[in-house]
Amino acid sequence: MPIQPSKQQNDASLPLLSLIIPCYNEELVILETIRKIKAFCTECVDLETELIFVDDGSEDNTLAQLRAAAIKDRKIKVISFTRNFGHQVAVTAGIDAAKGDAVVLIDADLQDPPDVIHQMIEKWKAGYDVVYGTRSRRSGESAFKRYSAQVFYRLLNKLSDVPIPLDTGDFRLMTRPVVESLKAMPERDRFVRGMVSWVGFKQIAVPYNRAKRFAGESKYPLRKMLRFATDGILSFSTKPLQISIGLGMLAACIALGGIIYAIGMRLFTDTWVEGWTALMIAILFLGGVQLICVGILGEYIGRIYNEVKQRPLYIVKEYLGFSNEEPVNSH
Numbered sequence: 267m268p269i270q271p272s273k274q275q276n277d278a279s280l281p282l283l284s285l286i287i288p289c290y291n292e293e294l295v296i297l298e299t300i301r302k303i304k305a306f307c308t309e310c311v312d313l314e315t316e317l318i319f320v321d322d323g324s325e326d327n328t329l330a331q332l333r334a335a336a337i338k339d340r341k342i343k344v345i346s347f348t349r350n351f352g353h354q355v356a357v358t359a360g361i362d363a364a365k366g367d368a369v370v371l372i373d374a375d376l377q378d379p380p381d382v383i384h385q386m387i388e389k390w391k392a393g394y395d396v397v398y399g400t401r402s403r404r405s406g407e408s409a410f411k412r413y414s415a416q417v418f419y420r421l422l423n424k425l426s427d428v429p430i431p432l433d434t435g436d437f438r439l440m441t442r443p444v445v446e447s448l449k450a451m452p453e454r455d456r457f458v459r460g461m462v463s464w465v466g467f468k469q470i471a472v473p474y475n476r477a478k479r480f481a482g483e484s485k486y487p488l489r490k491m492l493r494f495a496t497d498g499i500l501s502f503s504t505k506p507l508q509i510s511i512g513l514g515m516l517a518a519c520i521a522l523g524g525i526i527y528a529i530g531m532r533l534f535t536d537t538w539v540e541g542w543t544a545l546m547i548a549i550l551f552l553g554g555v556q557l558i559c560v561g562i563l564g565e566y567i568g569r570i571y572n573e574v575k576q577r578p579l580y581i582v583k584e585y586l587g588f589s590n591e592e593p594v595n596s597h
């Protein structure tokens with residue numbers, strides 16, 4: 267079935283595909299990425315393409331290279347942030363600005379091979395609204411990264427109220443209705459892949475081998491990875507709260523047993539002075555459980571605080587290559 271261009275695209279007769287590429291300190295790869303993605307675009311004969319690079323406050327030469335590329339090629343558009351707002355926010359800014367009938371999210375480091383997008387487009391033509399890349403193999407990443415990612419995706423899936431596909435990153439194609447639904451979601455803690463699962467629509471996976479980074483280092487150090495994992499779990503599940511209630515109840519039952527035992531010892535035996543060890547264990551155990559539960563509560567309350575502040579999600583320093591009117595930050 268041929269894809270119909272949307273009404274927004276009245277000047278171009280072909281449907282428009284927007285590619286969104288978040289970049290943070292990618293000076294070592296960006297030129298190669300631009301080359302590969304432009305090569306991909308020339309292969310797409312039955313589609314118009316636009317490339318939206320989102321510079322997430324890079325401190326190196328990434329932005330300068332993107333600017334130079336945007337001046338040479340009117341397909342290339344650049345959004346640059348005033349500082350590093352994070353990968354998920356960068357993707358969101360791209361989604362806000364994209365005009366395409368379909369939008370593809372792809373990393374700047376060539377770990378997601380642009381060739382796979384052809385298969386995604388086939389699925390789009392077949393009537394799917396979301397086509398996500400599932401990593402069947404990950405090469406060139408440390409055993410720790412592979413293992414922790416595996417555990418994370420399984421844990422997230424267990425805890426989350428909506429099923430979130432396993433081993434699936436943000437590399438995906440989404441049609442305009444999906445993009446509009448995402449734009450209507452105002453939440454501050456963005457966990458894009460979970461949000462895409464949540465909106466529903468007809469979704470399908472395309473397996474691919476995740477290549478190793480073309481150059482440079484991962485921009486996700488352990489600290490950012492942990493933050494990302496907590497965001498994912500807490501934004502998509504209230505199960506940690508239920509688990510903390512369960513833990514609290516368990517501790518309370520054990521404590522009740524202890525209390526009955528202590529009273530029994532006091533009333534019916536002479537050895538009631540002893541039991542310091544048991545007392546310490548009980549206090550430490552209860553204290554620990556309480557602290558964990560308060561911590562979990564705190565994480566949720568922190569998120570509520572973030573939401574009620576209603577700050578914009580990102581601040582744009584400059585839009586480059588966008589014709590006539592600038593995109594609207596709908597967040």
Ligand code: UDP
Nearest residue numbers: 288289290322352353356373374484485486
């Ligand atoms: N990225 C970003 N902002 C950040 C961190 C990463 O825009 O704060 C971009 C980065 O340039 C890359 C993508 O997000 O295009 C994925 O990051 P990376 O490859 O470092 O993550 P990994 O593949 O190691 O999980």
Ligand code: MG
Nearest residue numbers: 373375377479
């Ligand atoms: Mg990467």
